[in-house]
Amino acid sequence: MFGLRNALPFALILASGCTLLTQFDPNSQPCDSAGECLPGFTCVNNVCKGGDAGTSFDGGGGGGGGTDGGGGRETNCADGLDDDNDGARDCADSDCAAQACNDNDPCTVGDVCMGTTCQRGTPKVCNTPPSPCQATNGTCEAGTGRCLHAPLSDGTSCGSRPADRCCGGTCVNTTLVTSNCGGCGLACAGGQLCQSINQSSCMMEPVDTSGRCSCGTGAACPMGQTCGTSGFCVPTSAANCATGQTMAMNPGCQTYCRY
Numbered sequence: 001m002f003g004l005r006n007a008l009p010f011a012l013i014l015a016s017g018c019t020l021l022t023q024f025d026p027n028s029q030p031c032d033s034a035g036e037c038l039p040g041f042t043c044v045n046n047v048c049k050g051g052d053a054g055t056s057f058d059g060g061g062g063g064g065g066g067t068d069g070g071g072g073r074e075t076n077c078a079d080g081l082d083d084d085n086d087g088a089r090d091c092a093d094s095d096c097a098a099q100a101c102n103d104n105d106p107c108t109v110g111d112v113c114m115g116t117t118c119q120r121g122t123p124k125v126c127n128t129p130p131s132p133c134q135a136t137n138g139t140c141e142a143g144t145g146r147c148l149h150a151p152l153s154d155g156t157s158c159g160s161r162p163a164d165r166c167c168g169g170t171c172v173n174t175t176l177v178t179s180n181c182g183g184c185g186l187a188c189a190g191g192q193l194c195q196s197i198n199q200s201s202c203m204m205e206p207v208d209t210s211g212r213c214s215c216g217t218g219a220a221c222p223m224g225q226t227c228g229t230s231g232f233c234v235p236t237s238a239a240n241c242a243t244g245q246t247m248a249m250n251p252g253c254q255t256y257c258r259y
């Protein structure tokens, strides 16, 4: 039953991995479920494109859902491709008038085809830093389009707990993190833990929670702090605390560093 005209596209379909549901007009029909098209055609926005008229098969399948009425349209004005093979790609094709395009500058948005060229869009706004410890107003990095945000000063409050502080542009809980225990840069010795001041046996628990390093036998304390009889590090002056901190003294408590 198969004449050469019918058998050829069938063979190409099998060779390309297309399903039998694929239509025989790869210039406008949807790509198959694997995003593939007949050999010589490429899948663009889920529609088979490319090739020349001489290799296009027209099986006359009815009910095609494509928008290509036969004359073709530049369906994507930002992909660098001549979607409808009329010799004009993207903005150079009149189909793209006032359509979104790509000016190849990732630091602009809203690029639009004007005339036959892509009109530069407006500068990309960078005002959503990924961390509360980064400046709200950032800048767009040329070439990559990434938003860059400067880190806020160490010790800046950055969370619901008093101990949530910015250290090096990252929000850390200074009652827990051994690399910034009680203050930025106050790193506990290897194997030691960081404990909240609130867990001490103070008569009055300090509201401004901070951290202190444990200091087992031979383990040093940060910033010249001394190892107290409690087994935890204690500052003897503000010089033993991080930049911007003071030394707190509560009745019945060991001294500690606080912002």
Ligand SMILES: [Ca+2]
Residues within 6 Å of the ligand: 074, 075, 076, 077, 078, 079, 080, 081, 082, 083, 089, 090
């Ligand atoms: Ca295009």
Ligand SMILES: [Ca+2]
Residues within 6 Å of the ligand: 073, 074, 082, 083, 084, 085, 086, 087, 088, 089, 090, 093
């Ligand atoms: Ca075109």
